[in-house]
Amino acid sequence: IYYCLFNVYLMTFLHYIGLFALMCFCFLLSMCFVMVCRWEEERYTDGVKWKFLEHKGPVFAPAYEPLPSNIKFYYDGKPMKLSLGAEEVGTFFAKMLDHEYTTKDIFRKNFFKDWRKEMTAEEKAKITDLNKCDFGDMHEYFKAQSEARKALSKEEKQKNKEENERILQEYGFCVMDNHKERIANFRIEPPGLFRGRGDHPKMGMLKRRIRPEDIIINCSKDSQHPKPPPGTKWKEVRHDNKVTWLVSWTENIQGAIKYIMLNPSSRIKGEKDWQKYETARRLKKCVDRLRAQYRDDWKSKEMRIRQRAVALYFIDKLALRAGNEKEEGETADTVGCCSLRVEHITLHPEKDGKEYVVEFDFLGKDSIRYYNKVPVEKRVFKNLQLFMENKQPEDDLFDRLNTTILNKHLQELMDGLTAKVFRTYNASITLQQQLKELTSHNVPAKILSYNRANRAVAILCNHQRAPPKTFEKSMQNLQSKIDAKKEQLSDAKRELKSAKADAKVRRDEKSKKAVECKKKAVQRVEEQLMKLEVQATDREENKQIALGTSKLNYLDPRISVAWCKKWGIPVEKIYNKTQREKFAWAIDMADEDFEF
DNA sequence: CTAGGAACTTAGTAGTTCTAGG
């Protein structure tokens, strides 16, 4: 637009002085500019992510509110007034008292150590044993507070909602290259006690409060820079358009950098997502060649190549993650493919009537257990025996391999190929295949089978969840509904029978009609019963499986969109509002015969 | 080749909001 305007001005000017030929030349020249610009707006070259970026900075966690004076902390049975800093950290613990975290030794030890750092000298001298600390009063106070919050009047709740909306409108958006975009996490993480997943050596440590002085702002030079809160300063304001983040800070538990970035609905995230699936589709074109290659490599003279080939086979067949090395003692002990240890697999020359079975049992990302018994090719089995020879259980299974080596190899096989592409590829292709096999005819049944297909992918990727707390109860409720429906059905059937008998005797129109009516009633109840039973199996099968992760991160949305278009199913049945925003690009571009 | 940093994607859970059905 800018260049078009420029062009018009220029042409007017030139026309004025009558240099027609030059004008034509300039017109062509500026057309070129316009085209270059448009092209550049679509895809920047050499790592440039944006040309203009303006935002309001982060929203900080609310300041600490001291406890009212009647709420007391007791040490060794006696009330004790804590200094502000010590009190705040104490409340973090008090709030978690219901959680079983607080009973764990490591958690308590880490917490106490960090808590003492916040104490005054006197407090430090006095408070020497966590077991003598009584947070009961404080705990009750916070429980009452959250109850009170729930019990607020409608008007007050509405007021809170409006205030939140105001903050969202002010801080939740930025301008990136002529577009107003939603920011994903514009609130700074509040202080609290660190809760890792699984057996985390740092659980209970104090996650400290982030101040403006910790914050790096990233925006364009020519934008309105965000202002730090009065009386404070940012750590730094930089203008790096080779990255996508707006705000960053360093977190104190692992020393990792945290970022504020854009929402998945943004151009910058959407394009990246699209690219990811395009890479996976390129893998589809050459996967046969790659598979032939790694099967061949199982026979290699070189151990490192055999290990690489077996690992790749696992990644491809079982959708395992790459498995980077991790620093011991810094995080929970979890592994992926390349970091598997001897203790994580058991070899069974024969098991459950199958030959060459490998039993996997390890903790993966988020300490989610991966357990699987897989029959493998004889060559793979023999290779594994070889890799395990003369090793201790805690030794690396693939001692000549790591993710860097593996990814370097993959890069040579296909441009942009890395280990994680296999997960994306196998997830998406599985969905597509499963959807093709579907036969059901009505819409609800189709959606149910869509969920089945989604579930197949979730199982492949080992996306698990804790069974919902209310699962047993809600299952029981459903079961009693089913029982009631069955009862109703037999009643309806009985009534139908007697109506039939009646009709046989009477042989008049009225009784015939009654039979028809009862027949319909039976049918209706049967349908309802079926629906409930389907719901029950669906729920049961979903007990420990999380569908969301694969839907959001692994399944090319164009497959689902195409399927919806093909069968006349509204996209809303598959994707909720947020998901539709994230996948807007796919909903826009996929037609019914899209092929992954 | 190693180590560490940086940037970005993927992940499950807790809390909140919505909705169906009693």
Added chain:
DNA sequence: CCTAGAACTACTAAGTTCCTAG
């Protein structure tokens, strides 16, 4: 209208990948 439970959102931890320096 009320409530149980489903659905959705926010949060933030935990991965992968790429890059650089020694």
